[in-house]
Amino acid sequence: MIKIENLTKYYGDLKAVDSVSFEIQKGEILGLLGPNGAGKTTIYRILTGYLSPTSGSIKVKDFNIQNNLIEIKKLIGYLPEAAPIYQDMLVFDYLNYVADIRGVDKEKKLAHLRELADxxxxxxxxxxxxxxxxxxxxxxxxxxHALMGDPEILVLDEPTAGLDPNQIVETRDIIRRIGKEKTIVFSTHILSEAEATCDRVVIIDRGKKVADDTVENLRKSLKLESFEKIFLALTKGKGH
Amino acid sequence: MKNIKHIFKKELKSYFVSPIAYIVISVFLLIIGWLFYSTFFLDRQANLTRFFSILPVAFAFVVPAVTMRLFSEEINIGSYEILLTMPVTFRDIIVGKFLAAVGFIGIMLIPTLFYAVTTTFLGKLDWGPVIGGYLGAILLGATFSAIGLLASSVTRNQVVAFIIGMAVCLALTLLIDFMLFFLPNFLVGIFQYLSANYHFQNIAKGVIDLRDILYFVSVSFVVLYGTNLIMQGKK
Structure with missing residues (x-):
């Protein structure tokens, strides 16, 4: 579904993403994990067309971000970190606007808005x-906003960050419910959450990919019991 | 095309949900009404010449205030990221926002039609220059909107966007006109051609010359294209 190859992004002299490659299969829930500043958000921003890569390529289905960015944007629903949205708009007006932009049919729009509100x-x-x-x-x-127009792929950047425990459970439920039909990439700092929801995890540290496997396989190969220890072993002790 | 319409509608609507629209319109009408009527009865002439002669300077202050939020606010609160990751092109965004600003200026000008109507009670009004004046006002407003939009796209700070926009618009109206006095003869023509005020006053005389229209259209286009390049550069 999504194929990322040798993705590299520089901010000036800073290498934020260093030739990262991974694939996401259709229907998969992939956890993109890593410490703060590892480059997760940068990868999302390139995938969603907000930034362009310094080098490397991303293919979504048969579309390439260099040439078919609009087609890719139509396929992806994106929740940026901390969901920055228009402050002075009514929730209804905002969602209605997003529905228009995402090309939701006029007749189906109201029903779709109701469905999402529920x-x-x-x-x-x-x-x-x-x-x-x-x-x-x-x-x-x-x-x-991310679910508007029923996109096939969802990219959720720390959807549960800063929420209280009740809200975290609710949000996780929503992700699980919608995850049955969709391809999802999401990140979180709550490792138990990642373990419970993801089919596979990709771990990024300082712009480089350090793991790409199921949690179960990582356990076996590193001979560590808790996912927390696995995460620390992969991302710590390299001069932080 | 459809997306341009949606963005236009959203932007125009959001002007009127915040108090800024009402403040800008009131200040504009107050200042321009005062400047216009303070000498209107002394002139003893039933025309709007004075109104149109002060309009470019008023626009140089008001239009950047209208456009300053269009990109700066989005960059500042982060909704710029949402906007750019929706299935829209840079062109959709720029044209949508630009047309919303022009639409707002059109709405702002509607109450000034009252000046034209009341003037007809006092004498025979020549409608040619009035129609030309309003056409020129829309063209001038569009060009200043494009400049304001560009200024807004370079900074997250609305005040900075306002000041940049105002400085450029003022330069195109006042500064060039003052400079003409000091310039050697052979340069006067060139600099006069760059002046937005010069072209506006031509149209406001009621003489609709293609060269003047071309000036506004081409400056707007070049500046909007520049905005596109700036957005491209941010990626």
Whole structure:
């Protein structure tokens, strides 16, 4: 579904992503993990067309980000970290606008908006302005934004960061529910969450890929019991 | 094309949900109304010449205030990332935002039609220069909007965007006109041609010359294309 090859991104002199390659199969839930500043967000931003890579390529289905960026954007629903959205818009107006941009059919639009409001439990806040919402609600608006128009692929950058335990459970439920039909790439710092939800994990450290396997296989190959220790072993002790 | 419409609608609407639209329109009408009517009865002439002669300077202040938020706000709060990852092209975004600003300026000009209407009560108004003046005002507003949009795309700070936009618009209206006095003769023609005020005043006389229209259209196009390059560079 998604094929990333030798992806490299420089910010000035800083190498944020260093020839990273991995693939994501259709229907898979992939956890992209790594310490802060490892380059996860940069990879998402390149994948979603916000940034362009210094070198390397990304293919989504048969589309290439160099030539068919619009087609790729149509296939991907993206939740950026901390879901920055228009402050002075009503939730309904915002989602309606996103539906228009993503080309949702006029007749189906209202039903689709209702469906997403139900799924993300947004019904009570549809007529609130976004800057009045709590962080949890804002995150859910972001998830509804990502799901708009039923994209085949979801890219979720730390969807549970900064939420309270109840909201984390709710968000995780939403991801699991939608994960049955979709290809999902997401990142999190809660390793138990990654272990419970992901089919496979890719671990990035300082721009380089250090692991790409199921948690079970990583356990066997590193002979470590807890995923936390595996994560530390892979990303620590190299001069942090 | 459809996306341009959606972005245009969203931007125009968001002007009117925040108080900024009402403040900008009120300040504009207050200042221009005061400057216009303060000498209107002394002139004893039933025309809008004075209104159109002060309009470019008023626009140089007001239009950058209208456009300053278009990109700066998005870059600042981070919604720029959302905008760019939706299935829209740079062209859709730029043209949509640009047209929203022009639309806003059109709305802002509607109450000034009251000046034209009341003037007809006092004497015989020649509508030629009035129609030309409004056409020129829209063209001038569009060109200044393009400049303001470019200024907004280079910074996350709305105040900086406003000041850059205002400085460039003022340079195109006042500065060049003042400079003409000091320039050697052979340069006067060239610099006069660069002046937005010169072309605007031509149209506002009621003489619609293709060269003047071409000036506004080409400056707007070049500046919008520059905005595109800046967005491209940010990637």
């Amino acid at each position: 799924l993300c439990s947004l019904n009570e806040v549809m007529h609130f302005s976004i800057n009045e919402l709590s962080k949890g609600y804002r995150q859910r608006v972001g998830i509804a």
